[in-house]
Amino acid sequence: MKPPLRLAAAALCVALFFAFTATPCRALATLTQLIDPAEVNVGDQVIVTITVQNGSMDNLRLPPVDGLQVAGTRSATNITFSNGSLSRSTSFNFALVPSRAGDFTLPAFEIHTQEGDVLHVKPMKLHVLGTGATPSTNTVPAPVVPSSAPTSIPATNLPFNPNGPVVMPPTNAAAAAPPASGNAADTTGSNFSLPRDKDGGPARVFLVITPQTTDAYVGQSIPLRIDFYIRMEVNADQNSLPTIKGSDFLMNNFTTRGHASLVVLEDQQYERETWITAISAPKSGDFPLSMERDTYWIKSISSNSLDPFGGLFSRHANLAHLPIPSNQLVMHVHALPTEGKPANFTGAIGQLKVTGDAQPGSVAIGEPVTLYFSVSGEGNFDYVRCPTLPDDPAWKTYVPSSKTTYQDESRTHAVKTFEQAVIPQKNGNVPLPPASFSYFDPTTKQYVTVPIALSEITVTGSPTALAAAAPGGGADSTTASAAPKTTELVPNRLEIGAPRMSLTPVYRQSWFWAVQGGLICLPLLGALFLFLRSRSTPDDGRVERALRRHSQQQEEDAMAEAVRRGDALAFFVAARHAVQLQLGTQWNLKPEALTLGEIRGRDPHLAESLEPLFTQADEVIYSGQAGSNPDLAQWERNVRDLLHLQTA
Amino acid sequence: MTMTFFLHPLRLFTLSLFLFPFLLHADSELDAANRAYSYGSYDESAQLFQQIIAARGYSAPLCFDLANAEARAGHTGAAILNYERARYLAPADRDIDHNLQLARKQAGLEPNSYRWWQIALRSINWMVWLGIMAACLLLIFLAVIGTAYAPALAAASKIPLRLLKNIFRAVLFAGIPVCLLLGYVELSTVGFTNRIEGVIVAPKEATLRLSPFDSADSIGTIPEGELVTVEQRHNDYLRIEARDHHFGWIREKDLEPVIAGSFDAGPSN
Numbered sequence: 001m002k003p004p005l006r007l008a009a010a011a012l013c014v015a016l017f018f019a020f021t022a023t024p025c026r027a028l029a030t031l032t033q034l035i036d037p038a039e040v041n042v043g044d045q046v047i048v049t050i051t052v053q054n055g056s057m058d059n060l061r062l063p064p065v066d067g068l069q070v071a072g073t074r075s076a077t078n079i080t081f082s083n084g085s086l087s088r089s090t091s092f093n094f095a096l097v098p099s100r101a102g103d104f105t106l107p108a109f110e111i112h113t114q115e116g117d118v119l120h121v122k123p124m125k126l127h128v129l130g131t132g133a134t135p136s137t138n139t140v141p142a143p144v145v146p147s148s149a150p151t152s153i154p155a156t157n158l159p160f161n162p163n164g165p166v167v168m169p170p171t172n173a174a175a176a177a178p179p180a181s182g183n184a185a186d187t188t189g190s191n192f193s194l195p196r197d198k199d200g201g202p203a204r205v206f207l208v209i210t211p212q213t214t215d216a217y218v219g220q221s222i223p224l225r226i227d228f229y230i231r232m233e234v235n236a237d238q239n240s241l242p243t244i245k246g247s248d249f250l251m252n253n254f255t256t257r258g259h260a261s262l263v264v265l266e267d268q269q270y271e272r273e274t275w276i277t278a279i280s281a282p283k284s285g286d287f288p289l290s291m292e293r294d295t296y297w298i299k300s301i302s303s304n305s306l307d308p309f310g311g312l313f314s315r316h317a318n319l320a321h322l323p324i325p326s327n328q329l330v331m332h333v334h335a336l337p338t339e340g341k342p343a344n345f346t347g348a349i350g351q352l353k354v355t356g357d358a359q360p361g362s363v364a365i366g367e368p369v370t371l372y373f374s375v376s377g378e379g380n381f382d383y384v385r386c387p388t389l390p391d392d393p394a395w396k397t398y399v400p401s402s403k404t405t406y407q408d409e410s411r412t413h414a415v416k417t418f419e420q421a422v423i424p425q426k427n428g429n430v431p432l433p434p435a436s437f438s439y440f441d442p443t444t445k446q447y448v449t450v451p452i453a454l455s456e457i458t459v460t461g462s463p464t465a466l467a468a469a470a471p472g473g474g475a476d477s478t479t480a481s482a483a484p485k486t487t488e489l490v491p492n493r494l495e496i497g498a499p500r501m502s503l504t505p506v507y508r509q510s511w512f513w514a515v516q517g518g519l520i521c522l523p524l525l526g527a528l529f530l531f532l533r534s535r536s537t538p539d540d541g542r543v544e545r546a547l548r549r550h551s552q553q554q555e556e557d558a559m560a561e562a563v564r565r566g567d568a569l570a571f572f573v574a575a576r577h578a579v580q581l582q583l584g585t586q587w588n589l590k591p592e593a594l595t596l597g598e599i600r601g602r603d604p605h606l607a608e609s610l611e612p613l614f615t616q617a618d619e620v621i622y623s624g625q626a627g628s629n630p631d632l633a634q635w636e637r638n639v640r641d642l643l644h645l646q647t648a
Numbered sequence: 649m650t651m652t653f654f655l656h657p658l659r660l661f662t663l664s665l666f667l668f669p670f671l672l673h674a675d676s677e678l679d680a681a682n683r684a685y686s687y688g689s690y691d692e693s694a695q696l697f698q699q700i701i702a703a704r705g706y707s708a709p710l711c712f713d714l715a716n717a718e719a720r721a722g723h724t725g726a727a728i729l730n731y732e733r734a735r736y737l738a739p740a741d742r743d744i745d746h747n748l749q750l751a752r753k754q755a756g757l758e759p760n761s762y763r764w765w766q767i768a769l770r771s772i773n774w775m776v777w778l779g780i781m782a783a784c785l786l787l788i789f790l791a792v793i794g795t796a797y798a799p800a801l802a803a804a805s806k807i808p809l810r811l812l813k814n815i816f817r818a819v820l821f822a823g824i825p826v827c828l829l830l831g832y833v834e835l836s837t838v839g840f841t842n843r844i845e846g847v848i849v850a851p852k853e854a855t856l857r858l859s860p861f862d863s864a865d866s867i868g869t870i871p872e873g874e875l876v877t878v879e880q881r882h883n884d885y886l887r888i889e890a891r892d893h894h895f896g897w898i899r900e901k902d903l904e905p906v907i908a909g910s911f912d913a914g915p916s917n
Contacts, residue, residue, distance in 0.1 A: 253864055368756060382866050398756025399852045399871040403894055411865055421756030489750060490743040492682055492716055496675075496700070497707030503733065503907040506774040507838050515778065519785040523824075526792030533796055 029055030029117035035106070039127040042101050045071065046126055048094040055113035060092045063109050067102065068126070071095040077264045098128040194265065202266050205230040205297050207242060207326035211279070211289065215332045217442055220349040221278040221380040223410040224251070226326070228258065228273040228293055235271050236319055240294040242275065242326070248287035249279045249331070252411055276409040280380060284335035290328040296321050336440055342449045344388040348439035350379020350412070354387060356435055356452035365427050365461040371400075371454065373418040375437065381411070384439075386418040387452055392433040396423045424459040431456045545585060552581040552643075559639065563632045569624065571632050572617035575639045579610060582643050609642065677703075681713065690721035706908075708738035716747065724755045725849035725904070728873040732847055732906045735762075739770035755873040758891070769837045777834065784827045791819035844878040844910045846888070846903040854903070856896030860885030867896050876903070878911060886911065 030053040040046055046068075050060065062070060072095040077088065098104065106124040113119065195203035210225040226242050244251045258273030281287065299320040336349075357372045373387050386400040400420035407413040424430050432454040441448050506512050555578035562571035580591035587594075587602065596614045600607035616630065681696035697714035704710075715730035731748035738744060739762060749759045762770065794801060795816045802809040848854045853871050857864040860882035870876065870890050876898075880887035885897045905911050 250863070253859055253861065368753065401853070401869055401871050401874070401890075403868040404866065406865075406867075416868075423756075489716055489719060489747050492685060492713040493709035494678075494682065495709055496678055496704065497709040499701075499705035499707040499710065501705040502909070503706050503736065504909065505841070505907070506778075507834075507842070508910075512774065512778065516781060519782050522785055522789035523792055526789045530792060530796050 029053065029113050029115065029119060031111065031119040031121065033121055033124065035124040035126060038125065039129065040098065041129050042098055044097070046096045046098070048096060048106065048124065049091060050094075050111075050121060051089055051091040052111065052113060052119065053089045055090065055111075055115060055117055055119070056088070057090050057111065057113055060111065062094050062096075063107050065104055065106055067100045067128075068096045068098055068104055068106075071097045096126075098126065101128050101130040103127055202231075202268050203229075204234045205295055205324055207291060207293055207324050209289070209291050209326045209329070211329065211331070214289075214329055215334070216281060217334050217336055217349055217440065218282065218284050219280055219336070219347050219380055219383060220442055221252075221280050221410075221412045222331075223412050224277050224279050226258075226275040226277065226291060228295075228324075229263065229265070229270045230295070230297060232262075232269040232271060234297040234299075236296040236298050236317065238273075238293070238296060242291045242293040244279065245290045245292055245325070246288070248283075249281050249289060251279045252277045278410040278412050281331065281333040284333045287331050287333060288328050289331045291326040292323045293326075294321070295324040337445070337447075340447050342436075342438035342447055344436060344449075345438040345440070345447060346385040347383035348375075348379055348381075348385070348437075349383070349442055350377055350439060351441060351443065352377040352379050352384070352437075352439050352448075352450075354437045354450045354452055356387065356454055358432055358454050358457060361455060362458040362460070363424065365424055365459050368398075368421040368423050369432075369457055371418075371420045371422060371432070371435070373400075373420070373435070373437075373452065374415060375418075376415040378413050379439065381406075381414045381416050384416050386420060387435040387437040389420075389422070389433045389435050394424060394426050394430050395433060396425055398422065424457060427459045427461060429456050430459050548581050548585045548591070552578055552585075555581065556640070556643070559636055563636050566632065568630055568632060569620050571635065572613070572620045575613060575635065576617040578639065578643060579613065613639065613642075681717075685713070685717050685720070688720075690717050693717040694721055694723070694726070706733060706737065708734045708741060708744065711737065712741075712744055712747070715751070719747070719751050719754075724751065725847060725851075725872040727751050728755065728757075728875070729847040729849060729904050729906065732845070732875060733908075736770070736906055739767045752873060756871060757873055760875060770841060772837060777830075781827065781830055781834070784823050784830065787819050788823040788827065791816040791823065795820075845906045846876055846878055846886070846911070847906065848872050848874045848876065848898075848902060849904045850899075850902035854898050856888075856890070856894070856898055857885070858896065860887070860897040864897065868894065870894075870898070875906075878903070878905070881911065 032049075032051045032053070034047075034049045036047055036049070048062065060075070072093075074093045075090060076093075077090050104126040106126070108123045109121050111119040111121060195206045197203055206229050208227040208229070210227070212223040216222050228238075228242065230236075241254055254275055254277060258275045261272050261274070263270045263272045279289070296319045298317045300318045302316050302318060353376050355374045358369055359372065360369065363369055371389075375381075375384050375387075381404050386402060389395070389397055398421040400418045402416060402418045404414050404416045407415065422432070435452040435454060436449055437452065438447060438449045440446070555574045558574035559571055559578065562568070562574060577591065580594045583589070583594050583599065583606075584591035589598075596607055596611060599610060613635075616635075677696060677700050681693050681700065684690075684693035684696060694714055694717035697710060697717055701710050701714065711730045711734035715727045715734060718730060719727035728748065728751050731744060731751055734744045735741070735748060745761050749761060752759060795813070798813050798816065799809060801807070802812045805812070848870050850872060853869040855866050856868040856870055858867050859865075874890060876888040876890045878886050878888050879895075881900075882897070884900050886900050886903060887895065888898050888903070889895050900911065903911075
């Protein structure tokens, strides 16, 4: 097979592999649906949002309902890379306008995706009030979207769903402006449009803010979604975050980076960054709400004409830089009602649940009981304080500690726990003081006081005074031999002790470690010195001794071989030489110089032992044969014993 | 020459006459502080003890007395802080621990007495430790060098060569493991005790924040007197760990270090 064919075959295999493995992994299509608000006045607009996850669709129509007119339709596709996987969602927004009062039901219907999935849309109910009535929700009703603007979507009325359907940017053909000149939507706060550039196309970069509601109370935490859109061809790295304009609102700090996703709007690909946060207003009134982001985008790309690769390696993006404003809304901030405000109200606003517990159920007098309170739900948890306990002479209360665990990105859903120590002042079955917690519910627009039932505590023992000792008794506690067992403060010491100007431990001083490092270096230097010394003065005798040991081993082997062959001449020659080598090493003499006379001069006792061997050896060497028939094996044992004895 | 100067009785007497007023002055300050304490003027007593500490330095009795005065004056955070300092200087002192636990109990805090091994580790005198380490390492060094010159040393000292070599070997075989053990214990102990700790001194409670900014969300509160560990610093905020791995940022002024000045040398970002 030729190389190109081989390459093509490999590519085909890879393609087939992905085709077969990817198909079973395709996620099933899912559907979310929403109608908001569910209650409106006649003439007000209702948004029906249907989002299909992991499914492709070209078009979608709502079944017709008598009394409901479709004022506008818009679809958007959202492609998101998350955790290495690609997800796609298509969102359809229908603006419906009721023409009469009454209860309406959008009937159930089916959606068929291009992948063959069938999705079932459930019925949706809508309650329409007569003109002049007030809907129960506090969401601002949105005006009718002009039917002449098919891309128009009212941003303020979009449902707040941090993870949900695509939020279309505002559309307003009249507010067409290039990015450099600011792409703010109209400032009426009622209707927005997709900002446009001078050429009439969608703006290259814009910012959209979507609060959960535009009606709020002072101090209430309002979840806010911020979407920053930038067209892919002008996308550049940003080094700033959106900031709120003015000082009418406080915004939570962003705790995470914006969620990035790809969005297609009017056939243009955008990168969208989304943040979920919360704002609150410190004072009442109607205030404009808008944000801006210091933004960079690619204005043009220049390349070096001398580049032989046609600018492949010398492209340079020219960046433009301006603060991009968002759409502007008007927030209606109401003061909290003074009527019916509980005494223990601390500013908590939301829908909250409170629980309480006390542990242990039985204590000795003077021992603490810990009260555990938990406040959970949605609200402004900065203002959630520990449930209050009324003064009770039977209990001494202490400052509680608290811990807040936020459960969503906007930090409006959380669990705040409190631990408070209380100490009984009398014994018996002592009921804990009735705790209560108050908050303002913006939905019902009323204060709520929640009583918290706490169990009775069994207190044993007799009362003792805590820290009631008279000071300055004059006793020097240093003379006390045993630990104090009272519940009083041990009195003052009367001596100064051994003062030191600094409490810093010595191990935090650099010299402490430097000294130890130097000391550790000493033995290492010593070892290095020994090593270098041994290298510079080589032991000449070592080599000679090694050679002698080797020769001796050879002679011993020769002895064994001679015994095996019965060769007396070879045996005695080898045996005598082995003994000479052994003694030569021991006495630091040349082996050849060790005659029997020499040995006798140094060690007569040894010479006496060796004399038979040397005599026999001389005899055999000079005569060429053994005089008698010697027992070579016995001789070998004797010689080996002698050699080992000398070695030992 | 210096020693002879001090050993001379007449000169020593003259010197004591010069030093006496200063010693008397220090003792009179201590007496005044204790007197104010016994008369119930706890704020004044605390102030006087603080002055003595500022002039003469920290000692376990002085910190203990100051803590007693602060406790009586109702300054829970300052009292616990000074009890902690006293305990740092005298970890095995049971009176200090008793008063500290009493103050914590009165503040609604859980007891935090040391266990025996914590007392042992915190009682280590690092200068003595350094001396032992130095002695061991010097002995090893001498043994190594001595091994090289053993024959000459044996000849000079009339000690048999074999005995001398055995002595050097024994020093090496015993000294090296001892040094390794000492080093291990030292590093472990420093790792255990080298935390930067502080006590909440903000009245009633301190607010724990999500990030080191005034506008950051509160993620809880820590009551006055609680002992926390400081991990990081950012401008005027310190990242701390309280009980139950409860992390957050707290304003520096709400916290006082147990070891004075340790926040300045602490980690920062």
